[in-house]
Amino acid sequence: MEIASREIHRIADWLAASRSTVVLTGAGISTESGIPDFRSPGGVWSKYRTVYFDEFLASAESRYEYWRQKCEMHRDFADAQPNAGHNILARWESAGRIRGVVTQNIDGLHRLAGSKRVLELHGTALEAACLDCKSRYEIGPLVQQFLVENSVPACPACGGRLKHATISFGQTLPADVLMEATRWAREADLMLAIGSSLVVTPAADLPRAVVAHGARLVIINRDPTPLDSRAEVCLRGSIGEVLTAIDAAVAGRG
Ligand code: NAD
Ligand code: ZN
Numbered sequence: 001m002e003i004a005s006r007e008i009h010r011i012a013d014w015l016a017a018s019r020s021t022v023v024l025t026g027a028g029i030s031t032e033s034g035i036p037d038f039r040s041p042g043g044v045w046s047k048y049r050t051v052y053f054d055e056f057l058a059s060a061e062s063r064y065e066y067w068r069q070k071c072e073m074h075r076d077f078a079d080a081q082p083n084a085g086h087n088i089l090a091r092w093e094s095a096g097r098i099r100g101v102v103t104q105n106i107d108g109l110h111r112l113a114g115s116k117r118v119l120e121l122h123g124t125a126l127e128a129a130c131l132d133c134k135s136r137y138e139i140g141p142l143v144q145q146f147l148v149e150n151s152v153p154a155c156p157a158c159g160g161r162l163k164h165a166t167i168s169f170g171q172t173l174p175a176d177v178l179m180e181a182t183r184w185a186r187e188a189d190l191m192l193a194i195g196s197s198l199v200v201t202p203a204a205d206l207p208r209a210v211v212a213h214g215a216r217l218v219i220i221n222r223d224p225t226p227l228d229s230r231a232e233v234c235l236r237g238s239i240g241e242v243l244t245a246i247d248a249a250v251a252g253r254g
Pocket of ligand 2: 135155160
């Protein structure tokens, strides 16, 4: 962290002076909790065939395949706990240092860490939603039901089609969440983009909006992103270590 120490202090200065900082997170913030990101070779996320939303709607067979995959991932990640990065962001929110977190993640770890203002662009894997009556349910018991009965559970309220409350390929993002995230980005004077490859839109449009109105963008990510040249600072270290260093530098300012 020695090399980046000047950068760490610049970011801490901006954070301390900012009136509205928005944090955008991607899969990278959760790898230190043991959840692989999208692009890690051989990772669980690359071993499944994608079930597109229209396939899910069209056939019972696709719905079975979808639930089979999701239940396997549930088994692997249900016990994941927030890490230093999630915890620091939760603390910054309660201390009034950041407005909130916009996340591409579906793992629920920001809320588990105590963050309250979280905009989950891609929904959450901790719940299922009925596509027919919109009722929502905790995911755990439904996963158990699938594993015991080896068939896709139906909505207890209406008998309709239950799906994880995450956004599938081919499914549109929740308009209200996206609108709120866009408003935060427009009103921000600082955005920290953390652990996102910044290639998935519309999430990647948020840092673009921040830069477009002249606000500062800081990128913390191990690999390069298409927006690096637009950022004031890019830090390449481990997210847990970088955020811990920024946190210490900010605390030093009182
Ligand atoms: P991504 O996999 O495309 O990119 C993650 C980035 O994080 C990479 O560029 C990598 O260099 C960086 N990274 C990983 N671990 C890091 C660490 N410890 N320190 C610093 N950098 C690190 O992820 P994305 O941009 O979020 O897009 C993938 C999509 O897949 C998301 O939209 C998300 O919905 C979904 N996804 C979610 C989860 C989750 O909820 N935890 C996990 C995998 C994929
Ligand atoms: Zn229903």
